[in-house]
Amino acid sequence: MSQGASILKSNRKNFLYGAGLAAFAVLPWTLGAYNQHVLIVCLFYTMMAASWNLIAGYTGQISFGHAAFAGIGAYVSGILAVKAGLNPWVGVAAGTVAAAFFGLLVGLLCLRMGGIYLSLTTLGFSEILHIIINNEYEITRGTMGLQVPGLTTSYSKISYFYIFLVGAVITLTIVYKLVHSNVGLNFRAVQNDERAASALGVDVVRTRLLAFTVSSALAGMAGALFGHYMMLITPHIPSLDQQFLVLSMTVIGGLGSFVGPVIGAFCLEILSEYIRAWGEYHVLVFGLVALVVARFAPKGLVGIYKAWRGKKRPETA
Amino acid sequence: MAREDDLKLVQGVGITKTFGGVQALSDVDFEVEKGTIVGLIGPNGAGKTTLFNIVAGAIAPSSGVVRFQGEDITGWSAYKVCRRGIARTFQVTRPFGEMTCLENVAVGVVNRQPGCRRSQWTVLAAECLEAVGLKDLAATEARHLNVVQKKKLEIARALATRPELLMLDEVLGGLNSQEIQEAVAFIQGLRDQRRLTILWIEHVMGAIMQATEKVIVLDQGKILTTGTPTEVVNDPRVIHAYLGD
Numbered sequence: 001m002s003q004g005a006s007i008l009k010s011n012r013k014n015f016l017y018g019a020g021l022a023a024f025a026v027l028p029w030t031l032g033a034y035n036q037h038v039l040i041v042c043l044f045y046t047m048m049a050a051s052w053n054l055i056a057g058y059t060g061q062i063s064f065g066h067a068a069f070a071g072i073g074a075y076v077s078g079i080l081a082v083k084a085g086l087n088p089w090v091g092v093a094a095g096t097v098a099a100a101f102f103g104l105l106v107g108l109l110c111l112r113m114g115g116i117y118l119s120l121t122t123l124g125f126s127e128i129l130h131i132i133i134n135n136e137y138e139i140t141r142g143t144m145g146l147q148v149p150g151l152t153t154s155y156s157k158i159s160y161f162y163i164f165l166v167g168a169v170i171t172l173t174i175v176y177k178l179v180h181s182n183v184g185l186n187f188r189a190v191q192n193d194e195r196a197a198s199a200l201g202v203d204v205v206r207t208r209l210l211a212f213t214v215s216s217a218l219a220g221m222a223g224a225l226f227g228h229y230m231m232l233i234t235p236h237i238p239s240l241d242q243q244f245l246v247l248s249m250t251v252i253g254g255l256g257s258f259v260g261p262v263i264g265a266f267c268l269e270i271l272s273e274y275i276r277a278w279g280e281y282h283v284l285v286f287g288l289v290a291l292v293v294a295r296f297a298p299k300g301l302v303g304i305y306k307a308w309r310g311k312k313r314p315e316t317a
Numbered sequence: 318m319a320r321e322d323d324l325k326l327v328q329g330v331g332i333t334k335t336f337g338g339v340q341a342l343s344d345v346d347f348e349v350e351k352g353t354i355v356g357l358i359g360p361n362g363a364g365k366t367t368l369f370n371i372v373a374g375a376i377a378p379s380s381g382v383v384r385f386q387g388e389d390i391t392g393w394s395a396y397k398v399c400r401r402g403i404a405r406t407f408q409v410t411r412p413f414g415e416m417t418c419l420e421n422v423a424v425g426v427v428n429r430q431p432g433c434r435r436s437q438w439t440v441l442a443a444e445c446l447e448a449v450g451l452k453d454l455a456a457t458e459a460r461h462l463n464v465v466q467k468k469k470l471e472i473a474r475a476l477a478t479r480p481e482l483l484m485l486d487e488v489l490g491g492l493n494s495q496e497i498q499e500a501v502a503f504i505q506g507l508r509d510q511r512r513l514t515i516l517w518i519e520h521v522m523g524a525i526m527q528a529t530e531k532v533i534v535l536d537q538g539k540i541l542t543t544g545t546p547t548e549v550v551n552d553p554r555v556i557h558a559y560l561g562d
Contacts, residue, residue, distance in 0.1 A: 182427040182438075185416075189424045192413035198395040199373060199405055201428030201478055 021169075028161045036157040042269045043164035044226045047171045048242075049249040049261030051218035054175050056247075057256035058184070059211045060191035064243055065106060065122030066219050068129045069099040071238020073220025074227035075133065075140060078148040081228075083139075088151050092224040099220020100213050107212040111205055126240060133235045145234035148227055160229050167225050171218050176258060178214065187211055191256075241283050245272075248286035252293050254302030263301055325384075326351040326482055326514045327372060327403075332381035334367055334538075341367045342538045345381070349482070354508055354515045356525040356546070359535035360558055365518045366408060368535065369484055372516075373405045374398035385482070400429065404480035406471035408487045408518070414460030418451055418470055419443065421459050425477030445473040449503075464491045476511075483507065485517045489524055497521060501528050526550065534558070 028036045052066045076098040077091030086094070110121040133140045140146055152159050178184055186207045189197040198204050227233040236242065245268070253264020272282045297304050325348045332345040342364045349355045357365050370376045372383055374395040383391045390398060404425075413421050422442035427433050433441070446452050449469040454462065459470060468488050475483055485504070489497055501524050507513050519525050525532060525546060532549040534541040536558040542549060549555055 182431070182433065185420060185424050185427055188416055188420070189413050192415055193411045195375065195395070196407065196411035196413065196474075197424065199375070199399060199407070200425040200474055201396050201399040202424065203394075203396045 025162075025165065028158055033157055036161060038270060038273055040157065040160055040164050040229060042266045043161070043168045044222055044229075045246065045249055045265035045269050046168045046262050047164075047222035047225075048219060048246045049253065049265045050168075050171050050175050051215045051222070052246050053250050053255065053257075053261045054178065054218070055208075055211050055215045056250060057260075058179055058187040058191065059208055061111070061208060061212065062119045063122040063212070063215075064119055064240070065126045066215070066246055067240070067242035068122075068126040068238045069103055069216040069219040070223025070226070070242070071129060071133065071235070072102050073099040073223035074233045074237050075146070076220075077224035078146050078227050078233045079139060081148050082146060088149055088228050092151075092221065092228070095224035096217050096221040099223070100217035103213045103216025103220075104209065106216075107209045111208045111212060123240075126238065126243065129238055130235055130240075133238065140233075140235075143235055145232045147232055150231050151225070151228045164225060164229070167221065171222070172258075172262070174214065174218065178211075179258070183207070183210065241280065244287050245283055248283075248290040250300075251290040252286070252300055254300030255294075255298070257299065257302040260300050260302040267301070324350050326386060327516070328384045329368070329372070330382045330384070332368065332371060332383065333379050334364075334371060334376070335379050340538050342371075342378070345535070345538070345540055347533050347540065347543070349514060349516050350531075351514050352508065352512065353530045354504070354517060354528050356529040356532040357516060357518045357535065358520075358522070358525060358532060358549075359541070362537075363535040364538045365535055366486060369405060369486055369516075369518065372398075373403060373484060396428070399478050399480075402479070402481040403484065404475035404478045404482070405484040406468070406475050406486050406488060408490075410464070410467040410471050412459035412462065412467050412470055414458065416459060417456050418446060418459055418462070418473075419455040421470055422446055422473050422477045425474045429478045442477060445477045448476060449473045465496075476507075480513065482514045482516065485515060485519075487518055487520060489519060489521045497524055500524070504528060522550070 028039055031039070048066065048070060052063070055061045055063055073092075073095035077088065077095035080086040080091045080094055081088050106122065106125055110118050113121065134142050136142070151163060179187065186197065186202045189200065189202055190204050190207050194204050223237055226237065249264035249268045250261045251264070252268065253262065254260020268286055272286075275282050275285075278285070293300055299306070328348040330346055332342055334342040345364075345368060357368070359365055367376070371378045374390070374393045374397065377392040381391070382389055385401060385403060390401060393401070413424070419439065419442050422445045423438045425445075426438045426441045443452065443455060446455055449472050451466060451469050451473060454466065459467070462470060468490070472485070472488060489500055492500060504515065504517070505528055508515055517525070517529065529546055531543065532546050533543050534549055534555050541554055541558055542552050544552070
């Protein structure tokens with residue numbers, strides 16, 4: 001009886017998710033070019049925040065190198081397209097693999113340290129990459145930006161919207177599958193208590209390395225897609241500005257929750273379009289809001305919503 | 318000769334550990350025979366938990382050798398020691414607070430049986446919770462448990478790793494005498510029904526007297542004596558170590 005009810009409930013939930021996704025998929029047809037662009041950028045940040053959440057939210061490793069891995073994906077794909085004439089789609093795949101490879105290297109180097117040392121090392125890695133990109137003008141075109149071909153033969157925002165929608169769905173599916181697998185149990189065990197986890201047979205270093213590599217690969221894919229969409233890759237993609245924007249989105253939306261980063265990405269990206277006039281100060285404001293959220297509502301908007309719903313309908317809690 | 322070695326499930330030879338200038342353990346030899354319950358006692362700071370941590374791979378000894386079923390496991394990582402068949406509880410409990418009790422136990426299940434499906438680990442983890450009497454709290458997040466329940470959860474998680482050797486670190490703390498009786502019967506049941514070997518740190522002497530076949534006494538990082546519970550409590554050196562002059 002109760003099992004039947006829960007199946008009905010989960011069917012209804014799946015139906016609602018499906019209907020929501022379908023409604024979202026037709027949305028760009030009703031919008032102008034500018035709003036279509038905003039949606040595409042929202043989907044890019046969804047990929048970034050969801051993949052950062054995989055390491056920060058589910059295994060408790062605060063990496064500041066996520067934007068750098070997106071940059072690796074973008075530049076590897078872009079440079080291969082420009083210098084080697086490679087098909088941009090092959091480039092996106094290569095960029096993803098390159099980001100995974102560098103993720104693995106950085107991971108091997110510093111995951112044994114954990115905690116603040118991981119944060120500092122990834123921060124350093126991010127800055128080194130930024131400096132290299134700025135200075136290797138012959139290859140990267142420095143701050144001028146590297147002009148790269150698009151992913152489609154004829155440019156249309158609608159087709160990019162669908163490309164990014166598929167990218168976001170792939171990213172979210174991978175995160176969901178991982179978190180709900182046996183590996184996901186290990187992720188959360190490591191985040192809760194490393195010593196207890198290892199006493200129960202969890203290979204802590206390998207678990208963190210897996211999360212870090214997958215997360216970096218997903219960031220690389222997002223960055224590569226974004227570069228080809230903008231058709232201009234600048235050092236802004238692997239910048240700390242981007243890093244802290246992604247961090248703010250995840251923390252404000254809900255660190256360690258599945259939908260939190262999606263909500264954070266959409267809210268903050270749409271909001272930052274409205275406060276564009278403030279220039280770069282909006283990242284500062286988001287950072288401050290993220291700090292306040294982290295202190296007073298560590299589960300973000302999702303946590304606030306759940307607490308509110310729990311109060312309203314205590315019998316379902 | 319080989320058969321005699323088979324009887325020793327765990328053996329420590331010359332285990333020494335220094336932290337900075339502090340000699341926590343010096344030249345400790347011990348063995349635990351298969352199928353027995355062995356008590357490890359001693360005053361506070363004697364080095365009992367340090368010895369546990371060394372056997373469990375949480376820390377490496379400065380020198381000395383730990384053997385499990387004749388295999389040298391000295392300096393192995395904790396997760397490898399666990400997968401080899403040694404489980405331990407923590408004196409200060411370390412539950413995964415944000416996870417449910419069932420998920421806490423499931424971590425132990427899935428790492429000993431890789432590829433185990435959710436439907437399988439749900440059943441196996443529920444069995445372990447039932448064994449310690451926490452079945453009704455399966456869906457409760459571990460941070461909501463009280464101290465005694467957290468200790469039970471420690472044991473359930475350890476059992477989930479299907480150990481041959483179970484190391485218990487002061488699991489009776491906070492229990493009243495009635496509960497201690499039940500806990501002693503439960504621990505003896507683990508040995509008799511699950512064919513476990515148990516190495517047990519405990520301050521509750523009554524429980525040690527009742528449940529163990531052998532007692533190892535540590536004092537100031539050295540083995541003071543080893544013997545049956547009755548021998549040990551009547552040993553003047555043990556009384557001296559506990560009570561002073």
